Amino acid sequence: MVCVLILAVAAGAVAVVLVLRLWIVFRSQNVTPRESLSLLVVAGSGGHTTEILRLLGSLSSAYSPRHYVIADTDKMSANKINSFELDRADRDPNTMDSKYCIHRIPRSREVQQSWLSSVLTTLRSTWLSFPLVHHVKPDLVLCNGPGTCIPICVSALLLGILGIKKVIIVYVESICRVETLSLSGKILIHLSDYFIVQWPTLKEKYPKSVYLGRIV
Numbered sequence: 001m002v003c004v005l006i007l008a009v010a011a012g013a014v015a016v017v018l019v020l021r022l023w024i025v026f027r028s029q030n031v032t033p034r035e036s037l038s039l040l041v042v043a044g045s046g047g048h049t050t051e052i053l054r055l056l057g058s059l060s061s062a063y064s065p066r067h068y069v070i071a072d073t074d075k076m077s078a079n080k081i082n083s084f085e086l087d088r089a090d091r092d093p094n095t096m097d098s099k100y101c102i103h104r105i106p107r108s109r110e111v112q113q114s115w116l117s118s119v120l121t122t123l124r125s126t127w128l129s130f131p132l133v134h135h136v137k138p139d140l141v142l143c144n145g146p147g148t149c150i151p152i153c154v155s156a157l158l159l160g161i162l163g164i165k166k167v168i169i170v171y172v173e174s175i176c177r178v179e180t181l182s183l184s185g186k187i188l189i190h191l192s193d194y195f196i197v198q199w200p201t202l203k204e205k206y207p208k209s210v211y212l213g214r215i216v
Contacts, residue, residue, distance in 0.1 A: 039063040040138035040156075043070050044146020049077045051174060052144050053084045054216040061092065065099040067136050069129075071107035071148050078102055103136075105129050108147040126151035130158060137165050144172045144216075145182045153188055172196045173209075175216055181206070 041056065043049040049070075056066075066085075070077040085100050108122040125148070133155035141156045143149035149171075156167040171192040173185050178199045181189065189195045195209045203211035 036062050036064050037139040038065055038067070038136065040067045040069065040133070040136055040141045040152065042141070042143035042146060042149040042152050043068055043074075043077045043081060044144075044148055045071070045074045045077055047176070048144055048146045048174065049080050051216045052142070052172075053080060055142070055144070055172060056084070057088070058215075063140075065101065067138060068100065068102045069132070069148060069152055070102065070104055071146075072104040073107050074104075103132055105132065105148065105151065108150055122147075122150060126154050130155040133159060133167075134164065138167055140168045140170060142170050142172070143184075143188075145174045145177075145184045147184060149184055150187060153191055157191055168193050170194045170196065172215065173198065173202065175214060177202065179205075 041052060043052055056063075068077075068081050070081075081100075081102060105128055106121065106125045108118065108125045129151040133152060137159070138156070141153060143153065153169050153171075156169055160166045169188070169192040171185065171188045171194070173181060173196065175198050177185065177197070179201050181202065185195075189206060189208060195206070196215070197203055197206065197209045197211055198214050198216070200211055203209055
């Protein structure tokens with residue numbers, strides 16, 4: 001009985017510490033001005049990569065170095081990213097010295113994969129993503145909906161919970177989402193620092209979101 005009581009008290013203490021830590025992480029909104037910001041971008045196959053690269057095209061070269069994360073089964077995104085970076089360097093010689101790197105992680109969920117098995121593959125992907133995020137320690141994570149962004153954003157949040165580094169998470173919902181959020185959006189609206197939607201109907205449904213009009 002005493003052992004059970006001790007375990008209950010210990011579990012309660014751990015829960016209190018985690019809740020307090022989460023509160024500190026989510027309440028911390030102060031951003032120190034920097035000459036450059038390390039950026040981690042999550043790219044998904046197909047339209048997700050196209051949209052995120054359009055968004056990156058409007059950002060200054062101060063967002064450097066840029067770390068791109070793609071799924072290990074994604075065959076096209078790496079080519080799109082390399083082409084984007086080369087075109088950017090051609091247009092603006094000042095970006096010639098900017099650095100970027102492409103990282104691969106296991107995909108969280110394949111098309112038509114069952115929800116039960118998706119939980120397991122997402123947990124595996126998160127387990128393998130945390131060392132990458134810990135190594136990069138980005139100032140900002142930018143994503144727009146591919147399943148790959150869930151493990152990355154959870155890992156970024158863990159850096160703050162563990163007191164390693166506060167990482168700003170910015171989620172931009174796809175332009176295709178007019179009335180309902182994507183599955184990733186429904187999860188990350190609770191975890192992101194800034195949740196951006198591109199349609200006023202979504203802003204009405206989700207007051208926490210930020211509506212900036214069409215940005216991609």
